[in-house]
Amino acid sequence: MLLEEDPAELIRHTIGNFNIHPDKQAITRLTDSLSSLQQSRDLRIREGEIALRKLSRSLHTLSAQHGETVGSHDPARHAASMVELDTRKFRIAKAASDLEIESERLEGELEALKAKLAELDAQGVEGDELARREREAHDATILKLKIYRMLGIDVEVDESGNYTKAIIRNTRKGDVHVVNIDPKFSRFFYANYFWKTMEG
Structure with missing residues (x-):
């Protein structure tokens, strides 16, 4: 009975009973998804390659700088510094x-x-007067010492103002006399002695 039907009609009914349109749409969606994934994968690969090249250039630059730094380092100079x-x-x-x-x-x-x-x-004023007298006495001592030096005599004065030693230079003869002054002799005695030494 099956063979009595028209084969073309039978094929038409068979095709009509099998709906393949949803399957075709699913295949189309899968194909589109695979294409998108492939594009995304290719894009990521390109970005990774670009980043890798940048890192490679940076590594090369840093390696060159490191080599220059190591080469220019002088341990002896560093220690001296x-x-x-x-x-x-x-x-x-x-x-x-x-x-x-x-x-x-x-x-x-x-x-x-x-x-x-x-x-x-x-x-107050009394203190100023005392200081003035001390200054005058000091200035008088300085004046005397200057006069002695002009005559070629250097004298040493102790803290109490007494003369303890005299150095007499005779420029004409080119000699030097050192005299220790003893308080038991008078100033007149030493004055005469100094003059004789300078004249002699």
């Missing part, structure tokens, strides 16, 4: 210490001067 820096550091530390000591000394002198000023202020 470190020694020089240590020496400078020590000098600076010593200078700072010396300045600190000098600052403390100057502060002490400043305090002493302030105390002296306060003392002079407390003394």
Whole structure:
């Protein structure tokens, strides 16, 4: 009975009973997805290759710089530089210490001067008169010493103002006499002795 039907009609019914359109659409979607994935994969591969080339160039540059740095490094010069820096550091530390000591000394002198000023202020006019007399006595001593030097005589004065030693230079004869001054002899005696020594 099956063979009695028209084969073309039978094929048409068979095709009609099998709906392959959804399968074709699914295949089309799969093909599109595969194409998109392939494109995305190719794009990622290209980006990876570009990044790899950049990294390779950076590596080459850094390797060259490292080689230059290692080649230019001189251990002996580095050691000498470190020694020089240590020496400078020590000098600076010593200078700072010396300045600190000098600052403390100057502060002490400043305090002493302030105390002296306060003392002079407390003394008033009488204190000024006393200081003036001391200055005049000091100036007179300096004047005497200058006169002696002009005559070729250097004298030494102790803290109490007494003459203890005289050095007499005779420029004409080119000799030098050292005289220890003894208080038991008079000034007149030493004056005559000095003149005779300079004239002789």
